[in-house]
Amino acid sequence: MKIPTILSVLLATSLAITAHTAPTTSSTNDTALFANLVEYDHKAAAALVAHYNNAVYDSSSYRTNAISTKAAASKDILPFCVAIASNPTRTRVYKNKQSCDSKGWTTLFVFTAHTKKDSRHASYPVCIGSAKNPDRSLIQTLKSNCDGNGWKHESTLYYSGKIGADNTVSKVHESTMIWQTSKPDRMMFYPYYAGDKHGWGNGRNLGYRTRWRLATSREMNILKADLPSHEAVNKKIKIVSPPDVATHRCVQNLIQVVPVTRVDPKKPIILQGKTLQRYVDWASRDDCSHLVSSSSIQFARTTIAKTGFTSIELVIKNKVYAAVSLRGDVATPEYYIHLALQESLRTGQSIPVTVDNKQKDQIVALVAGTVATFGGENTFNLAIPKK
Numbered sequence: 001m002k003i004p005t006i007l008s009v010l011l012a013t014s015l016a017i018t019a020h021t022a023p024t025t026s027s028t029n030d031t032a033l034f035a036n037l038v039e040y041d042h043k044a045a046a047a048l049v050a051h052y053n054n055a056v057y058d059s060s061s062y063r064t065n066a067i068s069t070k071a072a073a074s075k076d077i078l079p080f081c082v083a084i085a086s087n088p089t090r091t092r093v094y095k096n097k098q099s100c101d102s103k104g105w106t107t108l109f110v111f112t113a114h115t116k117k118d119s120r121h122a123s124y125p126v127c128i129g130s131a132k133n134p135d136r137s138l139i140q141t142l143k144s145n146c147d148g149n150g151w152k153h154e155s156t157l158y159y160s161g162k163i164g165a166d167n168t169v170s171k172v173h174e175s176t177m178i179w180q181t182s183k184p185d186r187m188m189f190y191p192y193y194a195g196d197k198h199g200w201g202n203g204r205n206l207g208y209r210t211r212w213r214l215a216t217s218r219e220m221n222i223l224k225a226d227l228p229s230h231e232a233v234n235k236k237i238k239i240v241s242p243p244d245v246a247t248h249r250c251v252q253n254l255i256q257v258v259p260v261t262r263v264d265p266k267k268p269i270i271l272q273g274k275t276l277q278r279y280v281d282w283a284s285r286d287d288c289s290h291l292v293s294s295s296s297i298q299f300a301r302t303t304i305a306k307t308g309f310t311s312i313e314l315v316i317k318n319k320v321y322a323a324v325s326l327r328g329d330v331a332t333p334e335y336y337i338h339l340a341l342q343e344s345l346r347t348g349q350s351i352p353v354t355v356d357n358k359q360k361d362q363i364v365a366l367v368a369g370t371v372a373t374f375g376g377e378n379t380f381n382l383a384i385p386k387k
């Protein structure tokens with residue numbers, strides 16, 4: 001019984017977003033969070049990106065300023081940038097931006113989400129509304145229009161993954177709690193932030209595709225050291241955009257079953273999609289079974305012997321739809337490789353990925369002109385060293 005489940009979630013959500021149920025206390029203490037803000041070196045990043053683009057791409061269209069570039073090969077999945085300001089603590093969400101530092105606002109993190117409904121991967125609407133004095137945004141789940149109660153509708157996206165017992169939808173997604181408080185109504189939205197311990201209430205979950213934060217200077221330098229090696233690999237990889245919804249779904253599913261530990265650059269391995277049972281099952285759910293027999297995950301398909309840098313490439317019908325370049329023979333966290341592959345699918349570019357030698361549970365990557373750090377709780381919610 002799908003409908004009652006969705007309705008009850010819908011009811012609970014619309015109750016949660018009214019001012020009446022907001023906590024009566026309006027003071028929050030976000031000292032711990034403000035201590036974590038990354039000072040992104042825009043100038044150093046732009047130089048790194050210009051070097052990479054010059055080496056990898058022929059077209060001068062890529063040689064643009066990294067910050068103003070709206071990097072989005074896919075129009076169906078877009079990046080949303082979340083920024084924070086103080087007095088009072090509040091957040092703003094910017095659509096189709098990969099960094100959103102501006103006067104008074106500091107980038108917290110970036111998430112990507114479906115902006116078109118996909119009945120199998122993202123089927124529930126979510127709206128973003130804004131209000132002024134002071135400027136702020138509010139995300140409301142299971143609503144496609146945010147107009148009303150003092151909010152102005154800005155954009156609609158679709159919740160990734162299933163809700164409740166809806167088994168026709170993929171359950172694979174990233175998620176973050178949306179915390180709210182009143183006087184004025186505003187939200188806190190940051191991965192792993194325990195808003196309830198800092199005066200926020202009404203926690204609700206948003207499911208989306210990928211997330212990362214801007215890299216610190218230390219992290220940026222780790223990627224920079226490997227950059228020429230990544231360039232040599234990625235120069236040889238050409239990604240194509242999925243021609244239809246079925247291909248997009250099957251590539252998304254193939255990403256979820258990539259079993260990475262380390263890639264041996266001397267031993268190319270082709271893992272056939274039809275041998276991966278979860279992939280076969282999901283293809284049947286997602287109406288893309290006709291693509292299974294031509295699907296494969298290819299390790300070390302593109303290798304530069306001299307440097308030992310190599311690739312992971314996802315192939316359907318002899319075309320590459322997502323890829324990462326990485327150092328061979330180095331343990332790389334599987335989970336963040338999946339996120340980087342999703343960003344490759346979204347941006348149409350092979351993503352250079354470097355393991356952080358100091359913090360093994362995170363990777364530093366170049367995502368269409370932005371130096372991005374992917375990771376878990378340590379990456380987002382421990383004090384981030386400024387240097």
Ligand SMILES: *[C@@H]1O[C@H](CO)[C@@H](O)[C@H](O)[C@H]1NC(C)=O
Binds near residue numbers: 030
């Ligand atoms: C705010 O929280 C920090 C720790 O996150 C704590 O050290 C500080 O005392 C708190 N301030 C107030 C006013 O509660």
